[in-house]
Amino acid sequence: MNIDALLATPSELTDTANSGSKCAIVLMTRIRLARNLARHSFPGWARETDRADVLGLCREALAATAPMKRSSMQAVIGDLTELQKQMLVERHLISRELSGTKGPSGVVINRDQTFSVMINEEDHLRIQILRSGFQLKKAWTAIDALDTELEGRLDYAFDSTLGYLTACPTNLGTGLRASAMMHLPALVISGQMEKVVRAVNQLGMAVRGLFGEGSDASGSIFQISNQTTLGESEEAIIKRLGSVLQSIIEHEVNARGKLLETDGARLHDKIGRAYGILQNCHLLTSSEAMNLLSLQRLGIDLGIFPDHTRPVIDRLLIESQPGHIQHAAGTDADGARRDMLRADKLRAEFAAFAKPDFVKPDQEQETENQNRKPPASNDHNSDPI
Template sequence: MKINELIDSPSELTDTAASKSAVVLMTRIRLARNLAGHPFPGWARDTQKRDIRDQCMQAVAALPQMKRGLAIPVETLDELQKQILVERHLISRELCHAKAGSGIVISKDQSCVVMVNEEDHLRIQVLRAGFQFKKVWNTINALDTDLEEHMDFAFSPTLGYLSACPTNLGTAIRASAMMHLPALVISAQMEKVVRAVNQLGMAVRGLFGEGSDASGSIFQISNQTTLGESEEEIIKHLHGVLNTIIEQELNARERLVGTEPNKLFDKIGRAYGILQNGHLLNSGEAMNLLSLIRLGIDLGTFADTQRALVDRLFIECQPGHVQHAAKGAFDPAQRDVLRADRLRSEFAKVPSPDFTHAAK
């Protein structure tokens, strides 16, 4: 598979089989692994990094799970291609800046990704739409086991898997969920939730991870502890925290409908009007408007069949995807016009909201 084939093919997060979950958009687990007897990427010379990359990519690409996928050195990708992969949550922004000796292997359905020579030799990642930790863990555990049969990972009997960053020692697992929390944002409760989650040993980040904004009221919540607990214990703890947040979000929605229905439905109605008629939309505004439409779907003001459209547009209204669809490089002002054109076209087919069902 070539990079443009992968970009143009449906992915786990952009096809029509969108998540049915009202709150959890995506579940993801990542494992950090390093080869024994080799310097970590931050210390390796370029020749060493290229040798490690070739060895790792060959082993990963040979796995049955990665059959007919994409295996490519990062330096062969152009900036737009890298941006699209970041927007699909397939690679990190850090990997985009790698100068030499880094690579990626992506499965055909884009649910399994291995980044080579990012911070660690291997960053193994599996993602799925919706709240599917068991399925994601089973998949990534099998990938890790298969790789370990062919590669000698750096491991300490006392510290567990060794990693470039001490915070990843032990299991070297990062489990996360991308959550849509508009009612907590609208009711100004999100700051309280973030504080409580942090006290439980979890991290809360924006749409594209550390340092990014929570556009569209979308937050990534993940574990911070990797040492001293098993993978199953870490996932179970995170699962419990996420269920509590889901309950808080659903309660906040119920309160908004019960106490401030006109304020809430006005926001949803205005979002629908702008998406149908707007001519200039930046990515942040588009995300916030789509967030309100998704909330409207959850409340019954739009048909549930529109959920797949909104989930797809969360990705496709990002700058890289907008430029790819228009087949060119465009400055931000031009992208705002193209984005609005695309959203107007999509929402011209979406029936008007029906607030009578939700109001009850």
């Protein structure tokens, strides 16, 4: 499988309809393991010949593992175009750091893009699993199996006291980073997100934007992950993160209910205006697109749009990114041209999108009952929302 065939296949992140997760607030679950080979210098200190040896050893070992031997794409980073690397970053399959790496480095990705292994990034191996929806336990079971396979083929750098040895001390021990990509528009709109971030940080978790450290939270999408990797078992880290995520989900659900109760008209107005812009826009930046699509996704969760349209929005969150816009157009484009192409794409998608229905089912029944009898002469204060 080559890179072009892989990029022509939809991302795992867009498959929320078949994720098996009933929690729409969590878009994606990701677990990453940092591993290094014994008797080889860490990539940042290694000679090019040593990095090349590690690249060859890891690619050979990965090719024989169950997730990769059926069908996978192997690539040397230096052989990829800038656009191909950008698309892999946008799909969360490689890091920005790996995309800018010089010298021997690579990536191995399985066909359905659930497993991605970066070679010679900060560590010799960054083993990653992606699952759409809230699937921490399933993701851990799957990545643990792949890691066990690799450990049987490669000699990992491991210390009986410290655990897995890593280039950065913050990854020492389990080498595990578990995270969830969460859609939290109500907490953002209601001004509660800053308070949530402080509380999560106090619990030993990190909160970052869509593309990790240093990125913004366009579309009200945040990554929540563990910060400590030493002194806890992998299962304990997964369990603790899961509890924090459940708490954040509850806060987001409560914030949505409160917004509907106290300021429903304004919330519906935001969603309706976003729908109108997406149907009629002619220039749209990446950030604008993310924020508008976020409001449509919130509308789906609130029953304003049909539930079956959620995968469309999740697909567009990826496909409206700069690399994907250029790939679809078949040409490189500057920022202004991308904004035009993005608007054209979203306008075409929303020409056939379901129309919003701002009336709840119980309100429809109430309206129907009211229509069966003469309106009360003094009923001037009813709320239509």
